[in-house]
Amino acid sequence: MTSSADLTTAAVGPAESTALDGDLPCPIPLDRYPRVLMAHGGGGRLTQQLIQEMLVPRFSNPHLAELHDGAVLAVEGNRLAMSTDSFVVSPLFFPGGDIGELAVNGTVNDLAMCGARPRYLSLGFILEEGLPMETLWQVVRSVERAAQRARVSVVTGDTKVIERSRQDGLYLNTTGIGFVPDGVEIAPRRAQPGDTVLISGAIAVHGTAVMSVREGLEFETTLASDTAPLADLVGALLSAVGSRVHVLRDPTRGGVAAALNEIAGSVGLGIELDEAAVPVWPDVLGACEILGLDPLYVANEGKFLALVAADAADAAVSLMREDPLGREAAVIGHVVDEHPGRVVLHSRVGGRRMLDLLSGEQLPRIC
Amino acid sequence: MSFRDPLLVQNVVGALGTALPRGGRGYKIMHVCGSHEHTISRWGLRSLLPQGLEVIAGPGCPVCVCPAHEVGEAIELVRRGVTVATFGDMLNLPTRFGSLAQAKAEGGDVRLIYSPMDAARLAQRNPDREVVLFAVGFETTAAPVAAVLGAGELPDNFSLLVSHRLTPPAMELLLGIGDIHIDGFIAPGHVSTITGSDAWRRFPEAYAMPVVVAGFEPEDILLAMLLLVRQLNRGEAKLENEYARVVPDAGNRPALAAIEEVFEVTPAWWRGIGRIPRSGLRPRRELAHRDARERFGIRFEADLSDLPPGCSCHLVMLGKAYPPACPLYGKKCTPSSPYGPCMVSQEGTCFIWFTYESDELSATAAGGAK
Amino acid sequence: MCLGVPGEVLSIETGANGLPMGKVSFGGMRKDVVLAYLPEVEVGDYVLVHVGFAISRIDPEEAERTMALLQELGDLALLERDLKAVQHLEVDDAR
Numbered sequence A: 001m002t003s004s005a006d007l008t009t010a011a012v013g014p015a016e017s018t019a020l021d022g023d024l025p026c027p028i029p030l031d032r033y034p035r036v037l038m039a040h041g042g043g044g045r046l047t048q049q050l051i052q053e054m055l056v057p058r059f060s061n062p063h064l065a066e067l068h069d070g071a072v073l074a075v076e077g078n079r080l081a082m083s084t085d086s087f088v089v090s091p092l093f094f095p096g097g098d099i100g101e102l103a104v105n106g107t108v109n110d111l112a113m114c115g116a117r118p119r120y121l122s123l124g125f126i127l128e129e130g131l132p133m134e135t136l137w138q139v140v141r142s143v144e145r146a147a148q149r150a151r152v153s154v155v156t157g158d159t160k161v162i163e164r165s166r167q168d169g170l171y172l173n174t175t176g177i178g179f180v181p182d183g184v185e186i187a188p189r190r191a192q193p194g195d196t197v198l199i200s201g202a203i204a205v206h207g208t209a210v211m212s213v214r215e216g217l218e219f220e221t222t223l224a225s226d227t228a229p230l231a232d233l234v235g236a237l238l239s240a241v242g243s244r245v246h247v248l249r250d251p252t253r254g255g256v257a258a259a260l261n262e263i264a265g266s267v268g269l270g271i272e273l274d275e276a277a278v279p280v281w282p283d284v285l286g287a288c289e290i291l292g293l294d295p296l297y298v299a300n301e302g303k304f305l306a307l308v309a310a311d312a313a314d315a316a317v318s319l320m321r322e323d324p325l326g327r328e329a330a331v332i333g334h335v336v337d338e339h340p341g342r343v344v345l346h347s348r349v350g351g352r353r354m355l356d357l358l359s360g361e362q363l364p365r366i367c
Numbered sequence B: 001m002s003f004r005d006p007l008l009v010q011n012v013v014g015a016l017g018t019a020l021p022r023g024g025r026g027y028k029i030m031h032v033c034g035s036h037e038h039t040i041s042r043w044g045l046r047s048l049l050p051q052g053l054e055v056i057a058g059p060g061c062p063v064c065v066c067p068a069h070e071v072g073e074a075i076e077l078v079r080r081g082v083t084v085a086t087f088g089d090m091l092n093l094p095t096r097f098g099s100l101a102q103a104k105a106e107g108g109d110v111r112l113i114y115s116p117m118d119a120a121r122l123a124q125r126n127p128d129r130e131v132v133l134f135a136v137g138f139e140t141t142a143a144p145v146a147a148v149l150g151a152g153e154l155p156d157n158f159s160l161l162v163s164h165r166l167t168p169p170a171m172e173l174l175l176g177i178g179d180i181h182i183d184g185f186i187a188p189g190h191v192s193t194i195t196g197s198d199a200w201r202r203f204p205e206a207y208a209m210p211v212v213v214a215g216f217e218p219e220d221i222l223l224a225m226l227l228l229v230r231q232l233n234r235g236e237a238k239l240e241n242e243y244a245r246v247v248p249d250a251g252n253r254p255a256l257a258a259i260e261e262v263f264e265v266t267p268a269w270w271r272g273i274g275r276i277p278r279s280g281l282r283p284r285r286e287l288a289h290r291d292a293r294e295r296f297g298i299r300f301e302a303d304l305s306d307l308p309p310g311c312s313c314h315l316v317m318l319g320k321a322y323p324p325a326c327p328l329y330g331k332k333c334t335p336s337s338p339y340g341p342c343m344v345s346q347e348g349t350c351f352i353w354f355t356y357e358s359d360e361l362s363a364t365a366a367g368g369a370k
Numbered sequence C: 001m002c003l004g005v006p007g008e009v010l011s012i013e014t015g016a017n018g019l020p021m022g023k024v025s026f027g028g029m030r031k032d033v034v035l036a037y038l039p040e041v042e043v044g045d046y047v048l049v050h051v052g053f054a055i056s057r058i059d060p061e062e063a064e065r066t067m068a069l070l071q072e073l074g075d076l077a078l079l080e081r082d083l084k085a086v087q088h089l090e091v092d093d094a095r
Ligand code: SF4
Pocket: B310, B311, B312, B313, B314, B316, B323, B326, B327, B328, B329, B330, B333, B339, B340, B341, B342, B343, B350
């Protein structure tokens, strides 16, 4: 077996394999979840359960244990960041973006959240037969433009076609590789009590924009997805504030609530969030209210959360505000010793409550 | 000035503190509305209440009270290849027949809609499929559904599985039970826009129960509690309308007429509570072809043991027990893996306790109990 | 139990289905809403919307009244505090 101290090779193969591997029962209670539900991909508790109980124990190694957006690997003196993500957004084209742009920015941003400068990208297509060729072309063009903007090269790829099952089926997977500059160390374990929590801009924009064109939910709005590559802004932040940036996370699916819960959970510290300080646009709030959604659980693109040392918070915010992608950056909370693993929200009107994970994706409700 | 203002909230909280009699046994107030519970938990209002004032949730969540056999009927339709359209809240409700989310995962066609109009549109766009609207909810939702059902030109492939419930009869039953210790009621504001605040008039008279119709801003709920506390202090029991900006005394006449035109009142099962006379709606006989139960010949029998074994939802929903008193709470039953119906909906009492009320103290208390 | 959200009526027309419809703005986000249950509604009114239907018109005077009551509660609290302070002073004076 590989020694788990050898970081460069530890990522291969199951760590605690036993002779009885073949007989291991599925760790997910099959009487409750005999099949995968949509909620298993919603970024809430069921996703967590899948990751924590089914996946992590099987492949256990120090990189995976970080539970970060990507892994930082030491390769011959360089630190390499690697991350992968799949994209299944519906519809494929939405105000402000499309699946191709999302697939580049999503992975590039996961690398940026490791403090890395993104360099290379793989591109895997899964297409349904019958997909209009013109649609594919539009997506490819969009990948091209987004890759240029993010200054990454698509260096390998794959195309598979599956039988028709729904209309317009196109799914993308991208894996990205980047380099982490010397002196940069971004990881959940670096969170400390007293750290300040920052957000780079207004939340819930992407999720709301996508929802505005979903069948059955349509509403009129000028909202557009905020998808954007964040590496430059992160790079600027890191060169200005350096090692006092402790954790970075892009609050995509599951929103700010899920991202903060993951951080709090993985380091065993508490987070206090000040609702009144979280930037939300009025039309986003209007859309969320009418659908019964809490913007804190709605997906973001092109935004990130940063946990920085308290004495660096002001400098970080003013620096971020100079960049168009960070114009509405704000301090929204801080890290505490109390209530480890949990996020507590101070509501706008002064009450306190837990901000917990939902079981799956937040669904529009009537009541 | 507008609502959701920390200063205004502070004003009412302060007034509540002053109004509450010192050293008494305190007051216990019940609301019967999931959206009220949502307001209370969303803004963390319980953390602001003075000691001795308690607010609990009664059976006000149309998802929690939807009996298993009616969800079973919807699941059966999905398994027969019918497209079932419903509101997001219903998707994960567990029953002994499974959940709609599971039926979807098995390959069934379940669609989430925002408005009942969307369901009719769905039928129009898919003329080769049978489309059924699984219509749940109280008077507030029954009125829009009535408009859809009453509309002239409905596509032939469209019908409804109606599980609407009426609120006043349930409240009446609750008060009739006698052994629940509630000092005052907050009446549901949005149901009252349809029924009118007059629907609650007989409760203070017949049961000497103070009732205040309340809105859904944090200030509304707190103000309603203040009005109740003042009534209680004076030994009064009357009906007050805190939400007069939205709720008229007589309700919404066109909406009531529309409901009356397409639905008739019927006895109905409430999950965990039982059968309540005159508390449900079903399509009138002339509309039998729009009634999915008639159209597809499905009618599941109600089951007295409607709750999974060990689940205390019936006590929780009647305000007789707090969720942490249930031995399954936080163990076999959590939001990620709900066992009983009160843990499913975002407005289910157990879900809300688990999500919002379990601060570090009560979390240990709940987890450590038993 | 029933999610209702206030919005402003921007325009009124007859929908394809023959029902009176209106465009309603929720903080800038606009949605088509059925107005069948509010025959007297006018452009500029605020209405309460549930599952795509306007179910009630919001009465600005009543809203004002609630707002005033909420503010008064604060004034009352201040008054009480002042009263107590005065009583304290008097007690102090008497010593
Ligand atoms: S905790 Fe679960 S099992 Fe217990 S009463 Fe609530 S819903 Fe039922």
